[in-house]
Amino acid sequence: MKNRIGLLGGTFDPPHCAHLELASAARRQLNLDSVIFIPAGNPWRKDRVDLTSAELRYAMVQEAISELSWATVSRIEVDRVGPTYTFETLEALQAGQPEAVFWFVIGADSLADMSNWVQPERIIAKARLAIADREGAGIDPDDRLLKLIPNIREKLDFVQMEALATTSTNLRARLQSGVNPLEEVDLSGPVAEFIKRNGVYSSS
Numbered sequence: 001m002k003n004r005i006g007l008l009g010g011t012f013d014p015p016h017c018a019h020l021e022l023a024s025a026a027r028r029q030l031n032l033d034s035v036i037f038i039p040a041g042n043p044w045r046k047d048r049v050d051l052t053s054a055e056l057r058y059a060m061v062q063e064a065i066s067e068l069s070w071a072t073v074s075r076i077e078v079d080r081v082g083p084t085y086t087f088e089t090l091e092a093l094q095a096g097q098p099e100a101v102f103w104f105v106i107g108a109d110s111l112a113d114m115s116n117w118v119q120p121e122r123i124i125a126k127a128r129l130a131i132a133d134r135e136g137a138g139i140d141p142d143d144r145l146l147k148l149i150p151n152i153r154e155k156l157d158f159v160q161m162e163a164l165a166t167t168s169t170n171l172r173a174r175l176q177s178g179v180n181p182l183e184e185v186d187l188s189g190p191v192a193e194f195i196k197r198n199g200v201y202s203s204s
Contacts, residue, residue, distance in 0.1 A: 006035035063190040087122035102127035175201035
């Protein structure tokens with residue numbers, strides 16, 4: 001029987017409870033054996049001068065999943081030199097575990113943007129897509145992605161979950177303004193303690 005593995009990528013700057021809820025919902029609903037969190041190293045579509053170092057983001061994800069027996073974190077993009085592209089990551093993971101079936105876990109907003117990604121057809125060739133979408137609306141018939149990958153609807157699985165307002169951008173802004181990480185309900189305890197201990201978002 002093939003391993004069923006979810007892949008959840010992102011900058012995770014910082015990782016928050018919505019990331020964990022998405023991973024947990026995908027695992028339950030798609031009957032996944034495990035979920036691998038993949039912090040981006042040098043994300044080509046997020047050229048931010050204030051991007052927290054890859055090592056710190058990787059360490060925060062380690063803290064975030066420390067109590068989840070079914071989750072691991074991969075260094076595959078952290079250790080890659082140059083920009084990180086999702087299709088390269090999926091191809092490398094598939095080559096390393098040819099017996100596994102992969103689900104690439106993303107939000108509906110990422111699905112809408114996927115036509116702008118580098119070689120999205122190679123992503124679809126290596127993994128199914130687990131879409132966080134309460135309505136299960138899928139792809140608009142006029143969407144450019146459908147034109148690029150005519151059979152993409154066959155590769156979609158929808159993950160039902162409550163809409164969560166948390167974003168890393170908003171959370172990071174609050175932390176940078178001086179909010180105590182330990183008072184942030186959107187952070188797990190281990191992540192909050194790590195941020196506090198290491199002054200990750202402190203301006204001092």
